[in-house]
Amino acid sequence: MQNDLSHYYVAIMAGGVGSRFWPASRDQKPKQFLDILGVGKSLIRLTFERFLSIIPAERILVVTHKNYKSLTQEHLPEIPEQNIITEPSRNNTGPCVAYTAFRLQAMDPKAVFVIAPSDHVILKEDEFLEHIKEALDYAAHNEAIVTLGIQPSRPDTGYGYIETSEDSRQILKRVSSFREKPDLATAEEYLRSGNYYWNAGIFIWSAMTILQNFKKDSPDIYSILATDVSKYNTSGEQDYIDSVYPTTPSISVDYAILEKARNVFTIPVDIGWSDLGTWNSLHAYIDKDSDDTVLIGENTIMIDSKNCLVKTDPDKLVIIKDLDGFIVVDEEDVLLIYPKNKEQEIKQIRSTYGKGGYL
């Protein structure tokens, strides 16, 4: 069967604030717009370029908060302005996905799309794209919700898990349940069983299928956004969305759809994935020097220090001696020196001390 690739789309979700990456990530310029890896490109740019080798810019959409529209244009000048669809409020990924699906359905009733976060990294790009194409092809011909299931390498308690049926021997495995972030013992059990995968939050489906799922399993979101479907992909869309979107319930697509749906599949993948959720995940991800230290900033001198992550402006000279196990993030207006093993506190530190212009 020949697949008509012209109906394949990508939607990049870029509305988050990245509070766990504070003070590098800010309300006005969150993580996805930063060169967190120190490679000269922002995470959203890396995400865009990754997809660009299989989907042209004209069929890549970004769904983001309205505050980030101009940042998005700046980072992704190739995509048409109308491909940046903007949320007037942050209502989590449920309404975000539904809005994107309504828009794509209006653009192309046969639209099949992958929706993915803008701020993850994927090392094995070829494997990733191969699986994305498999998933798109499957979703084009089946009323299926397809996810990528990351082969777990450790009993991580920071991710949700996808449970597959034990007897599934297909490339696409049927999903029997979604599991929230487990405790360590449960995570270890998941790892041993071999039937559990990390939920990377990357989903593939046709606009028609996911809207059917919303209609059935999240009728409140569906009905609000379906108030006047004639508005989608017209000059009246933004006013319409500004009016109805904020009234949708704030809920993740996992809760709204995935945990209820019966037509969910996963493709187990090994793609060098990280959600870069925290400074520690960045530390784990990036190549370290012999002292187990990650330096982002070209002008940093570490003396007798180890197990640190230091992020600064490339032009700033940083000299650190005898420091062990710290995150050092130096921004123009904020300096954070924080023990690595307490990084889960940073989100709270941000909200406690960041008020007054530092959020």
Add this chain to the structure above:
Amino acid sequence: MQNDLSHYYVAIMAGGVGSRFWPASRDQKPKQFLDILGVGKSLIRLTFERFLSIIPAERILVVTHKNYKSLTQEHLPEIPEQNIITEPSRNNTGPCVAYTAFRLQAMDPKAVFVIAPSDHVILKEDEFLEHIKEALDYAAHNEAIVTLGIQPSRPDTGYGYIETSEDSRQILKRVSSFREKPDLATAEEYLRSGNYYWNAGIFIWSAMTILQNFKKDSPDIYSILATDVSKYNTSGEQDYIDSVYPTTPSISVDYAILEKARNVFTIPVDIGWSDLGTWNSLHAYIDKDSDDTVLIGENTIMIDSKNCLVKTDPDKLVIIKDLDGFIVVDEEDVLLIYPKNKEQEIKQIRSTYGKGGYL
């Protein structure tokens, strides 16, 4: 005997680079021009204002490197421009003192002056000024070199010591010798004996007396700077100094004069003095919070940290957790995080890593 106060002058030495206070102190704006104490005034401004209550601005001179003339004008707008005398090269305090004496002698043959560093702090200002007046009065009527001898409070190995004759019971004690920085055992012996004082580098003498001392004990410096005494205090002085001054030997006034002179006296004083020579001396000097931490910067949050010194821009939000015994100095282009007990290395760190625009 009535003293004619109109012949009393102050010369503030402000030519140093403050390398041990790097990266706060820079070649282009050294320590004396910084608000190191976080009180809203630079050290040179504090020094100037201290003397201003006994000597008018018209009789306060600053002797500094030519690079710092405009900085000096900026910090001390009250003093006449001709009172800023500028060295074309850094030749240590010997030539600096001799030049200042030649200039003052040309301005006022009866000049008596105190010459003092610009970057020390003195807590007990009234006691200090009282002793300065005693010293000026004495030097006005005697061919004496008068120093202030700081009552030592600890066996400090970082200062030179002034030894007084054991039988001296006068306010002014005759100095029997100057001792270079001692080892700890020697410093402890000095402290026990009661006849030794810290040399604060604050000297009082008449221009005539100190020039006689130079002529006798440092004839090389004297003869170079006396090549054409008619140039002093004229429009030709700067060109003349630019030509002869760099040929003087680079030597401290301690070595050039004080160690050789027989007419040296000291006034033992307890004036709350610190030379603020290093970050640790600043840490020792400034009021600390309950965690033994000094914060210079109004927006610094220390959590579970102790025994630190943190200097940042007042507007910068700094959040530090679990740090013990570190100096943190954050400048716009340099961040230094260094163990307090290794601060003697900072001068070397500066010259090793500061090249390329950070000195």
